[in-house]
Amino acid sequence: MTLLTVRGLSAFYGDFQALFDISLDVTEGETVAVIGANGAGKTTFLRALAGALPVPRGAVQFAGRQVGGRPAHALVDLGIVLVPEGRKIFPSLSVRENLQIGAYRRRAGPWTLDRVYRTFPVLGERREQPGTNLSGGEQQMLAIGRGLMANPRLLLMDEISLGLAPVVVQHLYEVLGTVNTEGTTLLVVEQDVSQVLAVAHRVYCFRKGTVALEGVAGHLTREQIFAAYFGA
Amino acid sequence: MVWIDTIVQGILLGGLYALFATGLSLIFGVMRLVNLAHGDFSILAAFIAVFAVQSLGLNPLVALLLVAPVMATVGYGLQRLVLNRLLGRGILPAVLVTFGLSIVIQNGLLETFSADSRRLNPGGIETASVSLGGGLAVGAFPLLTFAVAVLLLVGLQILIGRSAIGRAFRAASDDGATAALMGIDNGRLYGLAMALSLAIVAVAGIFLGIRTTFTFSSGPDRLLFAFEAVIIGGLGSLWGTLAGGVILGVAQTIGARLSPGWGVLTGHLVFLAVLLLRPSGLFAKSRRVD
Amino acid sequence: MIAPATLEVARTTPASRAGVVGAAVVVAGLVAVPWLGDAGLMRAIVEFIALLVLAQMWNLLAGYAGLVSIGQQAYVGLGGYALIVLADDLGVDPFLAVPLAGLAAAGFALPTAALVFRFRDAYFAVGTWAVAEVYRLLVANTDALGRGTGRTLKAVFPLARETREGVTYAIAVTVGVAAVVVVYLYLRSRLGLGLMAVRDSEPASASLGVDVFRTKLAVYVVAAFGTGTTGALLYLNLLRISPDAAFSINWTAYTIFIVVIGGLGTLEGPIVGTVVFFLLRQLLADYGAWYMILLGSLAVLAMMRYPRGLWGLVADRWDLHFFPVQRRVRRDVERAAVEKGRA
Numbered sequence: 001m002t003l004l005t006v007r008g009l010s011a012f013y014g015d016f017q018a019l020f021d022i023s024l025d026v027t028e029g030e031t032v033a034v035i036g037a038n039g040a041g042k043t044t045f046l047r048a049l050a051g052a053l054p055v056p057r058g059a060v061q062f063a064g065r066q067v068g069g070r071p072a073h074a075l076v077d078l079g080i081v082l083v084p085e086g087r088k089i090f091p092s093l094s095v096r097e098n099l100q101i102g103a104y105r106r107r108a109g110p111w112t113l114d115r116v117y118r119t120f121p122v123l124g125e126r127r128e129q130p131g132t133n134l135s136g137g138e139q140q141m142l143a144i145g146r147g148l149m150a151n152p153r154l155l156l157m158d159e160i161s162l163g164l165a166p167v168v169v170q171h172l173y174e175v176l177g178t179v180n181t182e183g184t185t186l187l188v189v190e191q192d193v194s195q196v197l198a199v200a201h202r203v204y205c206f207r208k209g210t211v212a213l214e215g216v217a218g219h220l221t222r223e224q225i226f227a228a229y230f231g232a
Numbered sequence: 233m234v235w236i237d238t239i240v241q242g243i244l245l246g247g248l249y250a251l252f253a254t255g256l257s258l259i260f261g262v263m264r265l266v267n268l269a270h271g272d273f274s275i276l277a278a279f280i281a282v283f284a285v286q287s288l289g290l291n292p293l294v295a296l297l298l299v300a301p302v303m304a305t306v307g308y309g310l311q312r313l314v315l316n317r318l319l320g321r322g323i324l325p326a327v328l329v330t331f332g333l334s335i336v337i338q339n340g341l342l343e344t345f346s347a348d349s350r351r352l353n354p355g356g357i358e359t360a361s362v363s364l365g366g367g368l369a370v371g372a373f374p375l376l377t378f379a380v381a382v383l384l385l386v387g388l389q390i391l392i393g394r395s396a397i398g399r400a401f402r403a404a405s406d407d408g409a410t411a412a413l414m415g416i417d418n419g420r421l422y423g424l425a426m427a428l429s430l431a432i433v434a435v436a437g438i439f440l441g442i443r444t445t446f447t448f449s450s451g452p453d454r455l456l457f458a459f460e461a462v463i464i465g466g467l468g469s470l471w472g473t474l475a476g477g478v479i480l481g482v483a484q485t486i487g488a489r490l491s492p493g494w495g496v497l498t499g500h501l502v503f504l505a506v507l508l509l510r511p512s513g514l515f516a517k518s519r520r521v522d
Numbered sequence: 523m524i525a526p527a528t529l530e531v532a533r534t535t536p537a538s539r540a541g542v543v544g545a546a547v548v549v550a551g552l553v554a555v556p557w558l559g560d561a562g563l564m565r566a567i568v569e570f571i572a573l574l575v576l577a578q579m580w581n582l583l584a585g586y587a588g589l590v591s592i593g594q595q596a597y598v599g600l601g602g603y604a605l606i607v608l609a610d611d612l613g614v615d616p617f618l619a620v621p622l623a624g625l626a627a628a629g630f631a632l633p634t635a636a637l638v639f640r641f642r643d644a645y646f647a648v649g650t651w652a653v654a655e656v657y658r659l660l661v662a663n664t665d666a667l668g669r670g671t672g673r674t675l676k677a678v679f680p681l682a683r684e685t686r687e688g689v690t691y692a693i694a695v696t697v698g699v700a701a702v703v704v705v706y707l708y709l710r711s712r713l714g715l716g717l718m719a720v721r722d723s724e725p726a727s728a729s730l731g732v733d734v735f736r737t738k739l740a741v742y743v744v745a746a747f748g749t750g751t752t753g754a755l756l757y758l759n760l761l762r763i764s765p766d767a768a769f770s771i772n773w774t775a776y777t778i779f780i781v782v783i784g785g786l787g788t789l790e791g792p793i794v795g796t797v798v799f800f801l802l803r804q805l806l807a808d809y810g811a812w813y814m815i816l817l818g819s820l821a822v823l824a825m826m827r828y829p830r831g832l833w834g835l836v837a838d839r840w841d842l843h844f845f846p847v848q849r850r851v852r853r854d855v856e857r858a859a860v861e862k863g864r865a
Binding site for chain 2: 050051052071072073076077081082084088090091092093097100101102104105146150
């Protein structure tokens, strides 16, 4: 079934328009990738979906309901969870507490502290340390773990590969692959195009705030992607 | 000997100041708001206690159990209906609105209760004294005040350090926008923080009213002392706030012993000295730069 | 070929021209008042002007420099006491002592700024208040200044009452007009532009070469001078000074309410606000504290719903600026048409 339907989504930062009439669909159980150059509007798009930006009511439908304009905390209740760009780990909270705060809304589901520790053992080892004491890769695991603790139906991820070694990124995507297989729908914004195309079912390419290309991951050619990415 | 007695009195006074300072520090930490009517709310609580004592014949310490929840509700309402709308508009609106509230509360108290000075009478405990050994005796009530302050601080520490709400307070104080993405309803959270702040300051106000006389205009000085205690102690640490209160209390009592008109002034001067020499406070643990 | 319309940076509008005429009429009226021989009216006008200047100074600090101070009463008190010391103790002519007292107040502003500029935002506000309290307590503990009871200005006793009241009035009108004119000219100048840039964004203005610290310090000291002069004027009028009255937070309360209700960040706002303040005080004279409760509530309401104040509502509705400070970019449509005709 279609989990997420976006129609005619425009977004503004003050007078500056960042998104122009975006339309996009995500089926439950899919992994959808959103790629594009810097400034294309990908992060703005995820933030709009997560409730961090004002959005018209009908522009976003989730599981059959119109959710545009609802505040971020209400969207977490519905199962829309964002792993934000830059991780945004809370410095005043330990690793364990960062994970616990992910479960603030106490949504039912399989994810618990123990399960996160099993998935990312390094988090278990460092559980009482301040969240920001971890390395970049470990913080990304923490951010993802925190997102998972909310037992999301739709997990939005913003540039999780930024600044990380390829081997770490690969491990993260393996975990995400399992998460997806177990039923969580993923919407992934990525700079690392090849990595994300390997795991995604479908791809959208953004350019200058619009959708420049959409299609099934395996069916798009390099040339098509290149053209959509940079504009030819 | 006189000096030890003075210092001990100052330490105990510091407990009261810490009570005033804690609420202020909490809301600044969680939502970067300085409530200029903070002191006036404590005096409002004291006057409500006066009313409860007069009309219901209650002991002020018992009235406290009624007044604190009332003030908590006032705080929650104030935050959700008025102050939440001002956040994110820069500091000017919040400063001006809480300043305006301060003036309105003071004048409201003046109209309702006249300019007479009041005092709350708990039936004897305020004159009792406790011997600490070695010939040193302290007032039972200041000792009780200090004990209550420490207890409340311990309770608050546990709340902030171990509960879900406490985690939410800390997360919101680190990064309000991301806290919202975690599912935290910031509007409600700020309301709870303000409720807690006013409940604590109500306790402070009633203890003050037992200890000394007060009038409708006693509020602003409380705010000032609370502010000074927070700055001396440094942001981000509850125990730092207690230390700040104690240092301020000791400075004031020593100053008053040196010359009667110099008590409060000595406190101000110590505050300014800390500001000059260690602007971030003596025990700051804050991760943010103010 | 259509020539591009030329863009012109201009400031005068029909409203501003009307404003200059209106201001001239008001000043002429003020000058004529002493001939009416109404001492009560003259005293009221002196008070009005005093509050207006205090409001203009606070507006300059908060509305233009972004410095929200709740400690300006320090300079009211310092100016008032400086007047007494200069006139009674040092034998300076009491009328000359008014601007000199302002300078004295400005002198105190420098060390004060050294302290309070360490704070930002709300902490700056409370810090200014703490310093004002220090000044109050220091004065209240000084024998030579009369301690808590205060002092009386004796240097004017030899003068006839009409003379004293007349000269006080003249000084008040001069100070009032000067304050408005100086603030207006300053804001219109390059320096004023720098100030408004600092208010809007410190990092941006710093990157454009504006010395942020110097600018704020200059404004703070100038405001102290204006406030101190006003303090001296107030106590020249009242003759009796005490620390609790002179350093009272009420000066700041009145000022803030006037500016917020009238309109922060405009020159017309404080004028409108002072008028409203006086009207309300007259209306509610018999109701004691209700007057302050109403004023405070209006200020809270204004800050929440109408942040640009009464004048802001008027100015936005009818695009009226009697004392325009902004520069407008105007398309010179007429010139473009002429160019087009030539092409």
